Amino acid sequence: MARRLVIEITESAEYLEKSLKQAKSGKQKERLQMLWWLKTGQVVPRPVSLKQPDGAVEGFKNFRLVLMELEAIFGISELRYLAQDETRIGRKTETQRVITAPGVKPKLKVDWPRQAFWLYGVVEPLSGWQWTQEYSQ
CATH class of the missing domain: 1.10.287 (Helix Hairpins)
Structure with missing residues (x-):
């Protein structure tokens, strides 16, 4: 330290x-x-978050030691660091103009599209290995 x-x-x-x-x-x-x-x-000094539980920083500092113990207990040869993300892909509502007389608010029935799917992905930054999974509604 x-x-x-x-x-x-x-x-x-x-x-x-x-x-x-x-x-x-x-x-x-x-x-x-x-x-x-x-x-x-x-x-x-930089303020500490009130939401941060006591001992969270010390726990994070000791995380590498915990990983080394797990490697020894379970006989894992290597641990991989993975980053994950998720996204929703779908159609968006198309907006259009409606011509009306001056002072009259346009009334238009909007078709809200409900077609979308979720895409989950994991990537290992060091090697580029990736895995994806798709869920549709």
Whole structure:
């Protein structure tokens, strides 16, 4: 695990703000602005989602160890990483114009097509191996 980065800023916040206003180049302004943000505490760690269950991050970090244990228990020679997707393919409703007198709303019976099918697919990004399955309504 990487060590935590510790930065000690010796300049005061007032000095950094004054220098920021007097800075000429963009590079110098960016540097001073970042130092001022750090000094005044405006930069905070990335927030953690409230929906994220406790231990989810640690579980993810240990996932590789779990995979290695499964390989040893079941005698699996290799694990494959697969990406999956699904899509619905079908006809869409055709829209058309209806000419009416000014101020009269057009009334038109719309034929909503119901023909469609679902296509599920899995692909292994490293080798290009793929598998698809189709379901029609």
